[in-house]
Amino acid sequence: MASHLPIVQFEDKIMKTVEDNAVVVIIGETGSGKSTQLSQMLHRRGYTKSGIVAVTQPRRVAAVSVARRVAQELGVTLGEEVGYAIRFEDRTSDLTRIKYLTDGVLLRESLSNPELNQYSVIILDEAHERSLNTDILLGLVKRLVKVRASKLKVLITSATLDGEKVSEFFSDCPVLNVPGKLYPVEIMYSEESPKSYIESSLRTAMANVANIYIYYIGNDSDVFFESFLLNTSETPHIPNIHVREPEGDVLIFMTGQDDIEKLVSKLEDRVQGLEEGSCMDAIILPLHGSLPPELQVRVFSPPPPNCRRFIVATNIAETSLTVDGVVYVIDSGYVKQRQYNPSTGMYSLDIVQISKVQANQRAGRAGRTRPGKCYRLYSSEAYEEEFLDVTVPEIQRSSLAGSVLYLKSLDLPDIDILKFDFLDPPSFESLEDALKQLHLIDAIDDTGLITRVGQTMAELPLEPSLSRTLMEANENGCLSQALTVAAMLSAETTLLAAQSGKSNEKKRKHPPPDLPDGSGWGDHVQLLQIFEQWDQNDFDIGWCKDNGLQVRGMMFVKDVRRQLSQLMQKIAKGSLNVRTNERYKERQRGYKNLRKALCVGYANKLAERMVQHNGYRTIGFKPQLVQVHPSSTLKTDEDGMFPNYIVYHELIATSRPFMRNVCAVEMAWVSPILKKLEKLDIDKLSGGSGRSIREESEKKVTSLPKKEEAVAGVPDDRESRIQAARDRFLARKGKK
DNA sequence: GAGCACTGC
Numbered sequence: 001m002a003s004h005l006p007i008v009q010f011e012d013k014i015m016k017t018v019e020d021n022a023v024v025v026i027i028g029e030t031g032s033g034k035s036t037q038l039s040q041m042l043h044r045r046g047y048t049k050s051g052i053v054a055v056t057q058p059r060r061v062a063a064v065s066v067a068r069r070v071a072q073e074l075g076v077t078l079g080e081e082v083g084y085a086i087r088f089e090d091r092t093s094d095l096t097r098i099k100y101l102t103d104g105v106l107l108r109e110s111l112s113n114p115e116l117n118q119y120s121v122i123i124l125d126e127a128h129e130r131s132l133n134t135d136i137l138l139g140l141v142k143r144l145v146k147v148r149a150s151k152l153k154v155l156i157t158s159a160t161l162d163g164e165k166v167s168e169f170f171s172d173c174p175v176l177n178v179p180g181k182l183y184p185v186e187i188m189y190s191e192e193s194p195k196s197y198i199e200s201s202l203r204t205a206m207a208n209v210a211n212i213y214i215y216y217i218g219n220d221s222d223v224f225f226e227s228f229l230l231n232t233s234e235t236p237h238i239p240n241i242h243v244r245e246p247e248g249d250v251l252i253f254m255t256g257q258d259d260i261e262k263l264v265s266k267l268e269d270r271v272q273g274l275e276e277g278s279c280m281d282a283i284i285l286p287l288h289g290s291l292p293p294e295l296q297v298r299v300f301s302p303p304p305p306n307c308r309r310f311i312v313a314t315n316i317a318e319t320s321l322t323v324d325g326v327v328y329v330i331d332s333g334y335v336k337q338r339q340y341n342p343s344t345g346m347y348s349l350d351i352v353q354i355s356k357v358q359a360n361q362r363a364g365r366a367g368r369t370r371p372g373k374c375y376r377l378y379s380s381e382a383y384e385e386e387f388l389d390v391t392v393p394e395i396q397r398s399s400l401a402g403s404v405l406y407l408k409s410l411d412l413p414d415i416d417i418l419k420f421d422f423l424d425p426p427s428f429e430s431l432e433d434a435l436k437q438l439h440l441i442d443a444i445d446d447t448g449l450i451t452r453v454g455q456t457m458a459e460l461p462l463e464p465s466l467s468r469t470l471m472e473a474n475e476n477g478c479l480s481q482a483l484t485v486a487a488m489l490s491a492e493t494t495l496l497a498a499q500s501g502k503s504n505e506k507k508r509k510h511p512p513p514d515l516p517d518g519s520g521w522g523d524h525v526q527l528l529q530i531f532e533q534w535d536q537n538d539f540d541i542g543w544c545k546d547n548g549l550q551v552r553g554m555m556f557v558k559d560v561r562r563q564l565s566q567l568m569q570k571i572a573k574g575s576l577n578v579r580t581n582e583r584y585k586e587r588q589r590g591y592k593n594l595r596k597a598l599c600v601g602y603a604n605k606l607a608e609r610m611v612q613h614n615g616y617r618t619i620g621f622k623p624q625l626v627q628v629h630p631s632s633t634l635k636t637d638e639d640g641m642f643p644n645y646i647v648y649h650e651l652i653a654t655s656r657p658f659m660r661n662v663c664a665v666e667m668a669w670v671s672p673i674l675k676k677l678e679k680l681d682i683d684k685l686s687g688g689s690g691r692s693i694r695e696e697s698e699k700k701v702t703s704l705p706k707k708e709e710a711v712a713g714v715p716d717d718r719e720s721r722i723q724a725a726r727d728r729f730l731a732r733k734g735k736k
Numbered sequence: 737g738a739g740c741a742c743t744g745c
Contacts, residue, residue, distance in 0.1 A: 059743065087745055104745040133744070256741060289742065314741055336741040349740060394743090402745095461745035493740070563745090630737040655738070 005033030023173040029180025048097035051120030056103040067100035103133035128159035130393035183367040197332040207240040248327025249309040287313035329366040333378040342433035345621040348653040355391040400434035409458030437604035441468040469601030478593040487561035488527035494553035520635030522663040599665040602647035629658040
């Protein structure tokens with residue numbers, strides 16, 4: 001059946017260890033079969049008699065596909081003995097003994113059943129990816145093991161570099177290693193880090209020897225450098241894969257859409273310049289998240305004979321999508337990562353060095369079908385000395401308002417959020433920021449206790465600002481509209497139809513004239529109007545296409561809205577049906593109520609316009625000068641000025657700090673928030689224990705040697721490393 | 737006047 005999988009030989013040892021220990025860490029490399037086999041072994045050994053075996057996955061597709069395979073191997077119908085649960089889709093039944101689910105779903109389940117009594121075993125799979133949800137589950141599960149004594153078994157699968165740390169976290173529980181089923185991958189390092197990883201990737205993939213003469217004529221030093229190296233016979237760091245290496249596809253890791261498009265066009269140019277018959281044909285395929293699905297699936301169809309594919313991808317190819325046929329990997333060593341700064345409340349999207357775990361994951365992509373090669377565009381010294389062992393966990397890069405509210409809502413007597421046992425604790429500042437934000441939106445009182453409003457908010461699968469908006473909208477009679485806005489914002493990035501290439505550039509600058517404009521109040525109102533119009537068009541798919549909206553995204557909005565409506569049903573005061581009022585005056589009154597509810601919900605995301613110009617200053621954080629994103633539909637008055645106060649959905653620094661998705665609010669609604677801010681006492685909010693913990697944690701940090709700090713992921717050190725990496729990156733990219 | 741990596745409830 002699955003006897004070819006390496007893990008099967010270890011069954012006795014694994015099961016003996018599980019029997020003797022409450023928690024076991026399993027280090028299983030790619031292809032070991034851990035995701036499909038562990039649950040079946042436990043089933044065979046009778047662990048499914050006393051409860052269900054739960055296996056969490058960070059991604060929906062993984063939960064579904066692994067469940068499907070296990071059902072097949074056991075010869076049962078999916079949804080019976082073996083099932084899965086993801087958002088909007090619960091394919092389990094009373095018969096279910098093995099259940100695959102996303103970590104988010106398990107977290108939601110523990111809200112209604114904090115001890116997760118239905119499960120006899122919980123397997124946290126892919127824990128090394130360190131998703132926000134997995135990290136919270138790790139803390140909860142650690143507590144559960146104590147609470148449920150010997151009745152619960154926990155298995156955690158992770159990566160080599162992380163295993164010991166997880167084991168320490170669980171009182172030095174045993175760590176078992178299971179080999180993977182990857183073919184050997186030869187790793188090649190560059191001698192030094194390149195000035196430009198686009199150029200360097202290009203050279204590695206397809207150096208153009210025919211152009212040497214032309215290059216010599218140019219006097220640009222970089223160009224000369226390239227020709228010099230090409231002309232030397234011992235140049236292992238310019239491997240010229242396409243010309244020198246036997247068949248097999250090439251996967252190139254870039255950081256984002258921009259770089260991908262640049263490299264794709266350069267590669268295409270080189271393919272044009274190749275001498276007829278000198279080597280095999282080549283197809284260049286971009287692969288990134290904002291590519292429409294029909295273009296993404298192109299990477300799954302095999303190339304025509306005598307043709308090599310070059311897949312230029314973002315991180316999406318690191319874990320989410322597996323491309324068959326890849327034998328060569330080119331790794332830039334960088335990734336685009338979102339980080340949150342709790343003192344400014346701002347997110348930024350930075351290009352940072354990947355971790356060793358990521359580098360190895362990328363390399364592994366070359367060895368799935370036969371021995372492969374990985375070309376690292378950085379030196380082995382950089383890998384050893386600069387790269388972090390493990391990716392900085394999401395919990396240290398995100399706003400924690402939602403997670404803190406969730407933990408508070410569990411109301412576990414023995415858990416204090418500020419002392420919560422995290423594998424990698426977030427900074428104290430970040431926790432304080434979360435408490436402050438939660439207090440501003442009435443989710444916790446001034447002593448840090450969760451309020452009734454907060455309790456209901458936690459039950460909604462939304463970020464706190466939106467949950468609070470729904471609560472308030474329910475009070476002032478615009479819940480239906482607020483539900484729509486919340487659902488639209490949940491899908492926002494997948495809403496607009498993807499633009500491919502530059503031909504659509506013009507279309508984007510002139511959006512279809514019949515899409516509503518938010519009546520000048522901003523983007524929330526516009527999102528509401530768009531959905532209402534779709535409703536008036538009987539949720540017609542053609543209507544979406546005509547208006548440049550992604551059908552998938554809009555269907556998702558409908559799903560989310562339905563789910564939220566169901567959750568709100570119990571407390572709803574008015575109708576939850578989408579219904580647009582035909583009369584202008586009543587519509588305006590509806591918008592006013594909605595904006596008012598948004599102002600209450602987004603009290604933690606408020607900005608005040610500067611006196612003389614259209615820049616805004618954030619309120620409630622270390623003040624930042626920020627701008628309304630140019631894509632916003634917010635209107636200026638007859639003097640060309642924006643409203644005095646707005647709330648924003650997100651603050652993100654790209655080329656500059658921008659507020660994305662804003663809504664005009666009124667001074668009268670803002671005043672109570674300002675008063676609340678004046679009275680805010682952070683030490684009281686953190687239950688009085690704040691100061692002592694802060695001092696303790698500061699002491700801890702200063703007493704550690706520098707190298708240890710980096711390993712422990714201490715934020716200050718991390719930031720300087722990120723900054724250093726960014727400086728190096730910018731210097732290489734040659735941004736003058 | 738800008739453009740966002742990837743997930744998930």
